[in-house]
Amino acid sequence: MKKIMEERYFKAPWGKVAMVSWGKPSGVPVLLVHGHMDTAATFIPLLEYLPDNYYYVGLDLPGHGKSDYFPAGVMPNQLHFIETLQLAIEHLRWERFIYISHSMGAILGIYFNAVYPGQISKIVNLDPGPPIYWFAFSKNLSMWFEALYNNYYENLNRITNENPKLHTHESAKRAVIRNRNLTEKQAEIILSRSIIPVDEEKIRLSWDVKMKHIGQPPLSKDFLFILMTNNSPPTLNLMAQGQEYVVSWGNEKGQPVLLVHGRQDSAATFLPLLEFLPRSHYYVALDFPGHGNSTPFPVGVALTRIHFVAALKEVVDHLQWRNFVYIAHSMGSEMGMLYNVLHPGRISKFILLDPVLAFQRLQLRNFPDFFELFYSNYYDNYDEHNNNNKVYKKEEAIKAVQKARGLNKYQAELVLSRNLQPVGNHIYRYIYRWFALLI
Known part of the structure; x- marks a missing residue:
């Protein structure tokens, strides 16, 4: 009723x-x-x-x-x-x-x-x-x-x-959708009690800026x-149910293309590339769990690459794609190869960007070294990897990413555009979980 x-x-x-x-x-x-x-x-x-x-x-x-x-x-x-x-x-x-x-x-x-x-x-x-x-x-x-x-x-x-x-109703709705990762319907609900008309076209939001x-x-x-x-x-x-966050570009009726980022990155890594790709295709990029806007895996045992292959399957099943082109960067290349073994025939073409280091990790030659790096190290430093609450000012975070990954400022800002969470006024923490270092 x-x-x-x-x-x-x-x-x-x-x-x-x-x-x-x-x-x-x-x-x-x-x-x-x-x-x-x-x-x-x-x-x-x-x-x-x-x-x-x-x-x-x-x-x-x-x-x-x-x-x-x-x-x-x-x-x-x-x-x-x-x-x-x-x-x-x-x-x-x-x-x-x-x-x-x-x-x-x-x-x-x-x-x-x-x-x-x-x-x-x-x-x-x-x-x-x-x-x-x-x-x-x-x-x-x-x-x-x-x-x-x-x-x-x-x-x-x-x-x-x-x-x-001042906004138009449409620009206010787009701002709420963008800033709060909401659907159009959710944004309309939020705005239903938060709009003050200024004239026939313009509105302002009723939220007090002090809030x-x-x-x-x-x-x-x-x-x-x-x-x-x-x-x-x-x-x-x-608690809110976990979700994998995807973003899309292009013609939904076009040939489907899945964009898969590397470790401690996000869907934003493909933004510069998209300007050079044909507009007749439909591009969907995901944030892996624990990266970007996606919910992390639950804290617990050490993650393996297979966990992320399972996440890929969830995305492809959600999109209801039978065949698609797979474009990946770094660790995303590994995920694609493993996905193709488990689900042969679904990927029609591969384009792998900088896959060499990722593939080297697949070559298991010394099992004790492998176990020490990926498992002993994780459990020896369990609290640090799962409960790291370090926070940064935005400029500090940008400089840290530049130094750690050898990026210029534009590239670091791109990486952080989906990987910084505000926890106070001008104070942030990294979204990607520290245990993702050891997958």
Whole structure:
């Protein structure tokens, strides 16, 4: 049964807080709390699958969606949102309620339950990992302070006085799709509560630019554990399902061509080459698991090349290709040869770029040396390979890649275009997993 959405709001000391509700107020109360730079609309697809005998209320956090901004001045902090949640609960006159969150909303639920124990009866957190991961950097207080606070106040004038960028609806949608790796439908949902018309053609986004810089307490992992377990109601944490990310160019009806990158690289490595390839073909490039925008393999045993051949098979099956041209760089050459042995007749032509070093690894002559390099080394340094949290400023990352791989700046920027993940203001970590060094 399709649920009817109703708009509502309440007044906070700083302005209006917008909410939407679904269902009958007599139902079991459920609060829906979105993540960073999102809105209550993020729950719309989920609601169609939830039971009808509950009363669902989602709010737009201040500076998001249709809610007013926090006043300009000091840097907003995650704890400020706890006051917003409590004001919403008081407005709704709920004594106990179920809490469903996405991303940053999970952290807010942990704080709320610690400050107001007993009000939340159950918690369901959707993809809570990324915001919790940020606490790993709290142990380096100087880096944490630099990333969150110094950067905010050094740029305060720009942040508080910057004129909002104007878009057409189409350009705003393309920007959201590009920046957040969403489908067109997902981008439309995000924008449904985040657009302010300026004139007949132009719009601006309603997100408060200050919300890009949300502070948080520097909690140790031990104290965070206490917050998450003391007086905790029954909690279900659901992580996003892993995915392999592919990008495509050209005519979908053209001859299919699969582009496969090398170790610690991504689909972006083929961007310069595409300018010279015929436009009559259909090119699809993937990011291997643990590279670019694809989800890493689970942490555990040492990876082998066969794991990546399995990933290739998943991509080809998804594309429903029976025959295709295979273009690869470096390690991708090995993957193609192994794939062809396991699935003969599927690859019609090979083009291998710089395959020599990759093929040398296939020549197993000294088994003890092979075992030492690929297995003993992995398990002797297990924690380093699986839990490396080193972070960089962007220029530092570019210089490190230039030095390690003998690239010029343009080439290093190309490699990093799909391999850097922001973890704070102007602070990044490499996306590719360190255990990929030993495949």
